[in-house]
Amino acid sequence: MSEQLASPPAVEMTLTERGPAKTGTAPDEVVIAISPAFGDQMKRKTLHGLAHAAVIREFCAGIEEEQVKARIVRVWRSADLAAIGFDGAKLSGSGISVAIQSRGTALIHQRDLVPLAPMELFPQAPSLALSTFRHIGKNAAKYAKGDSPSPVPQVNDPMARPKWQAIASIYHIRETQFVRQGEKAVELDVEFHT
Amino acid sequence: MSASDADKPSIGSAEAGARPAIHVVRASGVDDACTGRVAIGAEELGIPTRVLIGEDTDAVALAHHGARTSRLGVGVGLAGDRIAIHERHMPAEQAVIVCDVSNDPMGQRPGHRRAGENAARLVVGRPLRLDDIAAGNDTG
Amino acid sequence: MSLIAGIDIGNSTTEAAIARVTDGRPEFLASGMAYTQGIKGTLDNIPAIIDVLEQATAKAGVNVADLDRVLLNEATPVIGDVAMETVTETVVTESSMVGHNPDSPGGRGIGVGRTTAIDALVQNEASADDEPIIVVVPADYDFEIAAGIIRRALEAGVPIVAGIAQKDDGVLIVNRLPEALPFVDEVGRIDKVPLGMLAAVEVAPQGHAVRELSNPYGIATLFSLTPEETGFVIPIAKALVGLRSAVVVRTPAGDVTSKPIPAGTIEFVGAHQRLSVALEQGADEIMETLGRVAPIHDVHGEAGTNVGGMIEHVRQTMADLTEKPLAEVFIKDVLAVDCLVPQKVAGGVADEFSIETATGLAIMVNTDRLLMTRIADTLARRIDVPVELGGIEANSAILGALTTPGIDYPLAIIDGGAGSVDGAICRRDKPVEHVHLAGAGHMTTLLIKNELGLASVDVAEKIKIHSLAKVESLFHIRHEDGGVQFFETPLDATLFARIVLLTDDGLVPIDTRHTLDRIRGVRREAKQRVLVTNSLRVLRRIAPGGNIRLLDFVAIVGRFGLDFELPQMLMTELSQYGIVVGVANVRGALGPTNAVATGLIINHGQQERPA
Numbered sequence: 001m002s003e004q005l006a007s008p009p010a011v012e013m014t015l016t017e018r019g020p021a022k023t024g025t026a027p028d029e030v031v032i033a034i035s036p037a038f039g040d041q042m043k044r045k046t047l048h049g050l051a052h053a054a055v056i057r058e059f060c061a062g063i064e065e066e067q068v069k070a071r072i073v074r075v076w077r078s079a080d081l082a083a084i085g086f087d088g089a090k091l092s093g094s095g096i097s098v099a100i101q102s103r104g105t106a107l108i109h110q111r112d113l114v115p116l117a118p119m120e121l122f123p124q125a126p127s128l129a130l131s132t133f134r135h136i137g138k139n140a141a142k143y144a145k146g147d148s149p150s151p152v153p154q155v156n157d158p159m160a161r162p163k164w165q166a167i168a169s170i171y172h173i174r175e176t177q178f179v180r181q182g183e184k185a186v187e188l189d190v191e192f193h194t
Numbered sequence: 195m196s197a198s199d200a201d202k203p204s205i206g207s208a209e210a211g212a213r214p215a216i217h218v219v220r221a222s223g224v225d226d227a228c229t230g231r232v233a234i235g236a237e238e239l240g241i242p243t244r245v246l247i248g249e250d251t252d253a254v255a256l257a258h259h260g261a262r263t264s265r266l267g268v269g270v271g272l273a274g275d276r277i278a279i280h281e282r283h284m285p286a287e288q289a290v291i292v293c294d295v296s297n298d299p300m301g302q303r304p305g306h307r308r309a310g311e312n313a314a315r316l317v318v319g320r321p322l323r324l325d326d327i328a329a330g331n332d333t334g
Numbered sequence: 335m336s337l338i339a340g341i342d343i344g345n346s347t348t349e350a351a352i353a354r355v356t357d358g359r360p361e362f363l364a365s366g367m368a369y370t371q372g373i374k375g376t377l378d379n380i381p382a383i384i385d386v387l388e389q390a391t392a393k394a395g396v397n398v399a400d401l402d403r404v405l406l407n408e409a410t411p412v413i414g415d416v417a418m419e420t421v422t423e424t425v426v427t428e429s430s431m432v433g434h435n436p437d438s439p440g441g442r443g444i445g446v447g448r449t450t451a452i453d454a455l456v457q458n459e460a461s462a463d464d465e466p467i468i469v470v471v472p473a474d475y476d477f478e479i480a481a482g483i484i485r486r487a488l489e490a491g492v493p494i495v496a497g498i499a500q501k502d503d504g505v506l507i508v509n510r511l512p513e514a515l516p517f518v519d520e521v522g523r524i525d526k527v528p529l530g531m532l533a534a535v536e537v538a539p540q541g542h543a544v545r546e547l548s549n550p551y552g553i554a555t556l557f558s559l560t561p562e563e564t565g566f567v568i569p570i571a572k573a574l575v576g577l578r579s580a581v582v583v584r585t586p587a588g589d590v591t592s593k594p595i596p597a598g599t600i601e602f603v604g605a606h607q608r609l610s611v612a613l614e615q616g617a618d619e620i621m622e623t624l625g626r627v628a629p630i631h632d633v634h635g636e637a638g639t640n641v642g643g644m645i646e647h648v649r650q651t652m653a654d655l656t657e658k659p660l661a662e663v664f665i666k667d668v669l670a671v672d673c674l675v676p677q678k679v680a681g682g683v684a685d686e687f688s689i690e691t692a693t694g695l696a697i698m699v700n701t702d703r704l705l706m707t708r709i710a711d712t713l714a715r716r717i718d719v720p721v722e723l724g725g726i727e728a729n730s731a732i733l734g735a736l737t738t739p740g741i742d743y744p745l746a747i748i749d750g751g752a753g754s755v756d757g758a759i760c761r762r763d764k765p766v767e768h769v770h771l772a773g774a775g776h777m778t779t780l781l782i783k784n785e786l787g788l789a790s791v792d793v794a795e796k797i798k799i800h801s802l803a804k805v806e807s808l809f810h811i812r813h814e815d816g817g818v819q820f821f822e823t824p825l826d827a828t829l830f831a832r833i834v835l836l837t838d839d840g841l842v843p844i845d846t847r848h849t850l851d852r853i854r855g856v857r858r859e860a861k862q863r864v865l866v867t868n869s870l871r872v873l874r875r876i877a878p879g880g881n882i883r884l885l886d887f888v889a890i891v892g893r894f895g896l897d898f899e900l901p902q903m904l905m906t907e908l909s910q911y912g913i914v915v916g917v918a919n920v921r922g923a924l925g926p927t928n929a930v931a932t933g934l935i936i937n938h939g940q941q942e943r944p945a
Contacts, residue, residue, distance in 0.1 A: 023262070027283045027809040028820040093283060112214070112265060145818040146806055157416070234477075238505045239438055281808055283824070290808065290827050302476070319806065320437065320829045 011194065012054035012176055017040050017152040018187040021073040024093030030140045031090025033099040033185070036178035046128040047168055055133050058191055059098055060102030062137020068094070068144050075099075076183040079114060079175045080161050081115045082116050085109035087185055094144035097166070098136055103171035104128060108140045120151050121193050126164050196307075197328070215244040217260030221251050222256035231303040232270055232277070235310025241266070241317050243310065251315050253278040254289045266316045270309055275308045280314055291317065336402040338491070339390065340724065340934030341383055341528060343407060343709075345374045345752035346775070346893065350386040352394045352401075358933045358943025362921060365928050366390030373706040374753075376655055377712055384716065398717050405934040406710050408703065418721065419613065419640045420596050420677060420693040431570050432498070432521055432581035433547075433686050435847070439579035440504030441536045442516035444546055446556050449583060453496075455487045462491030466910030468533050468581075469497045472524050473841060477503040481510035488512060490597050496535035498581055500524040518579045521723030532557060532581040546583050548574040557584050561607055573688045597693070598639025600668070613641045613693055620670035620693070625775025633665040633697070644695060652699040666755075668775030669696040671863050676787040679881035694780055696773030696864075698754055724934040728758035728768030733920045733936045734929030736760075745887045746876055747918070748904070750868045750894035752776050754893045755865070759885070772866050775893060777874045781797070781860035786848055789821040793844065797857055800835040800842075801898060804850050811841070828920040861900055866907050871896075873908075882911045889918040895926025 088097030093113035104125030257280035260269020261331035267282030275296035353360035366389035372378020447466030504519030516537035548551030597613035604627035635645035758768040783794035
């Protein structure tokens with residue numbers, strides 16, 4: 001019983017497209033930008049098995065806890081994390097976005113930075129726990145409020161690279177097959193299920 | 195210029211790499227000297243400006259376009275006797291400040307310079323100088 | 335059974351409680367509050383009393399005429415006044431410095447040269463052979479014209495090293511020059527800058543303050559001063575500390591001096607001795623002298639001096655109010671507090687301010703019972719209900735505070751108001767002891783007003799009672815605790831980037847150049863030095879043997895308990911003594927208010943109760 005309670009209540013979600021994503025005007029919003037296959041294609045899990053739904057839920061929770069609004073968009077034009085994050089930041093009313101790929105690598109981006117230099121980068125998907133995703137959402141919201149939070153702590157596992165590199169590449173290659181060149185980002189509604 | 199242009203997340207377009215600047219958007223027929231004085235006002239506070247020409251005839255709409263395209267999120271619109279200052283997050287129809295400059299003396303044009311200064315103040319986060327200007331909220 | 339009203343006239347508020355008393359046991363029906371009009375203890379108080387009575391009786395569903403009795407606090411009202419005198423002064427005898435913080439000085443660095451009007455450049459009076467020049471640009475020169483003139487002069491080899499401009503044009507001029515010369519702008523009285531004199535202009539980088547001109551040795555180095563001359567520039571350096579840009583002009587006759595103002599002496603008259611102390615010796619010395627003389631019978635200020643004026647003014651006010659001869663008005667307590675106040679420098683050029691030392695005094699006079707008797711009689715005639723004085727105020731306050739859940743004897747209370755901090759202690763089977771000390775809310779407001787250099791007492795009062803925030807964008811504010819709050823609709827443009835107060839009427843901007851942290855610091859420091867200090871003085875006076883540790887329960891009643899931060903400050907201060915201290919909750923519902931009005935009725939009940 002206790003195990004059940006400890007596990008995240010949302011392991012599934014439904015993503016509904018709501019048309020082309022608009023540039024936000026609310027200064028208190030953070031855009032969650034997801035990659036082309038994230039959430040409803042492939043395995044709907046990150047590299048080391050976290051449900052995509054649970055990850056999104058943690059992002060949202062971290063942002064909401066800071067009393068900032070979350071808005072989810074899917075970027076179609078690229079599976080590259082920096083590009084997804086930068087597009088998200090440009091759409092965000094606060095100029096801040098969090099972005100994630102299907103394999104689970106994530107970042108926090110800001111509108112005025114150069115695309116390849118995000119505010120915080122989380123390259124090692126396998127070392128990211130759900131609590132880290134919550135923390136990433138929280139930090140993004142703090143940046144949106146003009147605070148200067150300490151960066152989300154990361155565990156650096158030297159074994160992660162050799163162990164996961166091959167499968168991570170496969171994930172990414174598969175994800176790029178879902179890319180739609182030239183297509184605009186879309187607004188998504190999310191609904192979580194258990 | 196159209197609303198859809200402003201909404202486009204202009205990745206890879208000229209805007210993305212453009213130097214951050216306040217966008218001063220003038221209607222056709224507005225004298226260069228006017229935009230020049232706006233630029234002077236911003237320059238004194240160290241903020242660059244870029245002058246664009248809009249098709250609209252309403253200062254508020256022009257300013258809004260400027261704000262939405264400026265990487266600093268601040269635009270100034272000039273049309274007829276009106277100057278509007280807009281900010282990225284404001285509702286399109288509600289400028290931060292709108293002022294009538296029909297009585298602005300030619301030559302120095304202190305009203306235009308003040309508008310440029312206030313736009314720069316919005317960028318750097320200093321209180322606006324509003325002594326003789328009605329805030330945009332009044333004109334709705 | 336009888337219907338009784340208790341009324342407490344305080345310095346700032348008048349409170350009422352209405353109860354039905356049966357066999358000496360009160361059943362409370364309603365309460366009321368209104369702002370006191372006039373000084374406590376005068377007939378001006380009557381309208382507010384009638385107002386609260388009508389409020390409270392209406393809430394209780396009865397009429398004023400139904401009351402069997404109205405009880406009035408028998409305050410020997412403590413009437414206080416506050417005053418402040420600066421005890422140092424900076425005087426510029428001939429303009430020899432410009433120090434100010436324009437929003438946007440131009441360029442950066444230091445330039446030393448002779449002040450030269452831009453006219454001289456126009457007329458080619460300056461040449462490459464001259465010694466270095468500091469160019470002075472009055473308002474009638476447009477920045478492009480001025481920049482053109484300076485640029486051409488520079489190109490001709492004229493050694494221009496810095497500039498002073500009257501208008502807000504510093505950056506504009508410098509942007510049009512081949513090099514970023516330091517340029518101080520917005521110097522309003524540029525006509526007062528002497529020409530042909532050796533001067534230094536310093537502009538610090540963004541976020542920094544001038545270094546050389548705020549350092550006496552820096553000035554000495556720039557002007558090659560002798561050690562003796564260096565002594566004279568200390569006040570200049572002091573006045574320029576913390577500014578982003580500054581000009582110092584070396585004028586032969588020029589002098590900036592910082593001198594003490596003879597403010598006079600205070601004489602404390604005690605039971606056994608009399609001691610005098612000079613005001614300029616500072617608050618610590620004054621309070622220590624007072625401590626040696628205590629208990630105090632009276633206080634005098636030296637005739638013909640500032641402090642004499644302050645003290646005698648209070649005495650005269652009290653004599654007028656009480657209609658007593660001047661010789662019968664005695665000052666019972668004084669609280670002195672030092673503070674640093676910004677004062678406009680006499681003879682300055684750009685509205686420079688210098689930080690001067692000042693001493694504030696809160697002065698208190700004990701009046702007598704006659705005053706309250708007069709109010710009681712007048713009130714009784716007005717409402718046609720018997721009015722009596724219902725026992726000593728401190729007693730009533732204790733009885734009211736005792737209705738707080740979780741409280742017990744022995745109980746000490748701190749009852750702070752606008753004019754004085756009062757304290758009382760009640761131990762089982764012992765009479766209540768009480769004390770009134772000078773200096774409370776008004777004194778705090780005065781300190782805030784002076785330390786921040788505010789134009790009005792109203793603004794200082796608002797700062798005292800509201801927390802602060804900074805408007806960071808058109809959509810969000812940052813509270814003084816660092817928290818961020820967003821708004822759905824844009825804030826008014828007039829609030830942008832301003833420091834605001836969070837009031838019941840929304841965000842109110844404060845017209846100031848102080849930072850939020852500075853305002854908050856001044857506010858808390860003022861409360862600490864007046865309210866917390868006086869609360870401790872009160873507790874030491876009433877505690878057995880003067881030892882605060884021997885108190886058990888301490889309850890904060892009255893206005894102090896309503897302040898948004900003072901109770902926490904007091905609890906923090908008192909936590910080291912290991913006693914229970916908290917804000918009273920009168921009748922378990924009214925918080926720190928209404929203690930005296932409630933206590934009056936309880937006291938009345940106890941006397942009526944059949945033995």
